[in-house]
Amino acid sequence: MITCTVALIITVTVVSLAVVTLLESNPTSFLGRHRQNDMGTRLIDTLRFDSQGNPQSVTLIDEIHIWRAAFPDQFQYRVLDPQGTVLLSSEHLISNFPSADDYFDPQAERFAVESDGRGFHVETLPFTYDGNQFFLQTAVSDYLSEVIVRNRLKPVFTTVTIIAGISLGVFILAIYFTFHSMFRPLRRVSDAAARISPENLTSRLSLDGIPSEVxxxxxxxxxxxxxxxxxxxxxxxxxxxxxxxxxxxxxxxxxxxxxxxxxxxxxxxxxxxxxxxxxxxxxxxxxxxSELYNYRSASTDVVAVVDEVIRYLGRRAEKKRVRIVVAHRATASALEADKAALFILLKNLVENAVEVSPESAVVTIDISNHSVAVNDQGEGIDPAHLPHIFSKFWRAPGNKYEGAGLGLAICWKIANTYGWQLFVDRSVPHTRFVVLFDGQVGNR
CATH class of the missing domain: 1.10.287.130 (Signal transduction histidine kinase, dimerisation/phosphotransfer (DHp) domain)
Structure with missing residues (x-):
């Protein structure tokens, strides 16, 4: 379908350009003969005859009068009888017009002559008046023929250009909406595929309305x-x-x-x-x-979960001689979350902070309306390692702390499930992990 449409567009464009170029480059070959014939016919209609039936005069009207007045030596005419005798003629006849003594061939409907270095086309039109046969010959120079034709073609080209522009616009719109309609099922499939993640592997692409090719x-x-x-x-x-x-x-x-x-x-x-x-x-x-069905979301008090984490890790902190304190305790908004999952997330962050902090250090927890931050007093994280810290089983080279590299991966999984943001705040000394519950952008 797409190939056929593109081929049609190319074909129409090439043909249109070829026609316009041909008309523009040599219009007289197409329209000059028709215009000269039309002018001759109109001259015959305006001929006046005397009482003996001989042509007496001709009335030049409309554009014929204009062209004759503007180019008197470029447009000539004469009326002849069957024997070739000139009965009526215009002034300034071209020198190579066949004279009365020359052989007159009434069958020569159109021929070319040259006069004073200028080319002329001569056309013979037979007509009758009162039962008598006559012939009208018109001679139009190549220059005047081209001027007449171009003058006639100017509005035609303007009209064609406008129509072509409108048609092209309509055609482009039609093609756009056609392709848009054709690709709509593909976009639906693409969007559905993009929404599939490890959290919803049970989702499948709908086959309704999909083209047979896809x-x-x-x-x-x-x-x-x-x-x-x-x-x-x-x-x-x-x-x-x-x-x-x-x-x-x-x-x-x-x-x-x-x-x-x-x-x-x-x-x-x-x-x-x-x-x-x-x-x-x-x-x-x-x-x-990793399984969504394991989450049991309910209204959860963040402050209460933080206190529970501190009590749970109390003995471990005492063993390392590290204190865990809540430096700022704001009334955090209640979360719609799984309490056990939130506990695991905060417990892992605080437990890591305790592990990396030296003896007599203080691990501080800041609770705000929409976030919880855990600050340690360890050596900090190498900036080159930050992109990897939430990966499963990843441990920094030369890491002297025990662990399997799963704690932060678990935290990231829980935060990602609820759409929270978990990141390292690099604007403070040591290491500060921040969990934003409402999607606010922090200083990363």
């Missing part, structure tokens, strides 16, 4: 989504199953180590078990927050 592509895309959804489901199921299966053995191992009593390696073994338990718990969290 339907196989949409069906193949839906098939690919089916396989992707199944693979993602299997992955999440594996994470959850592995985490659940590992929690019980880790609990038993911890119990056995504690029952051994004092041991030089007991503290180290318990620390390793706690770290493994933390990794397992994070695997559970990443599996849970």
């Amino acid at each position: 339907r196989p592509l949409a069906e193949a895309f839906n098939s690919a989504l089916d396989r992707l959804e199944e693979g993602f489901r299997v992955q999440q199921s594996f994470f959850a199953s592995a985490a659940h299966e590992l929690k019980t053995p880790l609990t038993l191992i911890r119990g056995q180590i504690e029952l051994q009593g004092d041991s030089s390696q007991q503290a180290r073994l318990l620390q390793d078990v706690d770290l493994m338990s933390r990794h397992v718990q994070q695997l559970l969290h990443i599996a849970e927050v």
